[in-house]
Each structure stands twice: as structure tokens, then as C-alpha cells.
Amino acid sequence: MNKIIFLILIFCSSILYSGETIKFLSLKKSKVNVRYGPGFDYDVKYIYKKLNFPVKIIDKKENFKRIIDFKNNSGWIHSSQLKKSKSFVILENKILFKKPSLFSKPIAKLEKGRLLLVKKCEKKWCKIKTDDYSGWITVDKIWGNY
Numbered sequence: 001m002n003k004i005i006f007l008i009l010i011f012c013s014s015i016l017y018s019g020e021t022i023k024f025l026s027l028k029k030s031k032v033n034v035r036y037g038p039g040f041d042y043d044v045k046y047i048y049k050k051l052n053f054p055v056k057i058i059d060k061k062e063n064f065k066r067i068i069d070f071k072n073n074s075g076w077i078h079s080s081q082l083k084k085s086k087s088f089v090i091l092e093n094k095i096l097f098k099k100p101s102l103f104s105k106p107i108a109k110l111e112k113g114r115l116l117l118v119k120k121c122e123k124k125w126c127k128i129k130t131d132d133y134s135g136w137i138t139v140d141k142i143w144g145n146y
Contacts, residue, residue, distance in 0.1 A: 024054050024057070024144050024145035025065070025067075025085070025145075026052045026084070026085035026087050027050065027082065028051075028081050028083040031048070031049055032048045033078075034046050034047065034067070034073075034075035035064075035075055036075065036076070038061040038064035038066070046073065046075070050115060052085055052087045052117060053087070054115075054143060054145060055068065055069050056068050056069075061076075063079045063080070064076045064078055065079055069143075070091065070113075070143035070144075086117070086146055087116060088115075088116055088143055088144025089114065089116070089142065089144055090112060090113070090114050090141065090142055091141040092112050092141045093109060093110065093111055094138070094141075095137070096136070097135055097137070098136070100123075100125035108132075108135070110130070116129070116130050118145075118146045125138060126139050
């Protein structure tokens with residue numbers, strides 16, 4: 001009897017849960033138009049000018065994806081302008097360390113809003129690369145995919 005109830009609960013929860021996970025993609029080019037609607041007939045709302053900038057996909061229609069960024073700006077981008085990538089923006093100032101430990105040598109102070117490219121992650125730390133530096137940071141208070 002318990003097995004039957006357990007199987008029913010699993011079945012019901014799988015119906016209720018769509019399986020959708022939060023999906024982040026990055027900008028494929030250094031200049032990407034964001035439009036008011038899902039088509040080239042819609043006006044350009046604003047333009048991103050940052051290669052690898054992470055955006056969260058919140059909707060899709062045909063070849064367009066509705067995105068939102070870490071500042072809550074939203075709009076529609078053509079799918080050809082997006083790619084899978086491991087990058088994120090830090091939401092608070094962080095210290096970049098030589099090794100994945102708070103007791104490691106500090107390399108630099110990174111300012112809030114900085115774009116970081118992820119090389120690899122271990123537990124609560126990621127090895128990152130940015131314009132001038134490479135090192136390890138903790139992965140709390142970030143926006144993007146790692």
C-alpha cells in the first residue's frame with residue numbers, strides 16, 4: 001500500500017513540475033539588439049555591447065527568446081545572437097584569490113557588476129578569468145551560469 005501511495009505521489013509531482021530549470025545563455029557578439037517584441041518588425045529597445053554577457057531566458061517565441069539581465073532589463077533577442085557559455089556578473093564587490101581558500105593570497109578586488117568567464121568550479125569556488133586577472137572567487141551573490 002505504501003509503495004502505491006509513493007508511486008502516485010511521484011507521478012503527481014512529475015506532472016506538476018514542468019522540469020524547466022533556470023536557463024542562462026550568453027551574448028554571442030559584442031553588439032546585440034534587444035527588441036520590444038519577438039520579431040525584426042519590432043523596434044530596438046536597447047543594445048548590449050558586451051560579448052559573453054549572461055542573460056536569463058524567461059520566454060521564447062519561434063526564433064526569439066525573451067531575456068532578463070541582472071538589472072531587470074528585459075526584451076527579445078534573436079536566438080542566433082545567444083550561445084551557451086559559463087559566465088556570470090558579480091552582484092557585490094569580491095576578492096579574487098590565488099587558490100580556492102579564504103586564507104589564500106588575495107590577487108585583486110573585483111567591483112560589483114564585473115563580467116567573469118568561468119574556467120572551472122569546485123564546491124563553492126570558481127576559477128575565473130577577467131580582462132586582467134585569473135584566480136578564484138566564491139560563488140555567492142552572482143548572476144549567470146557556472
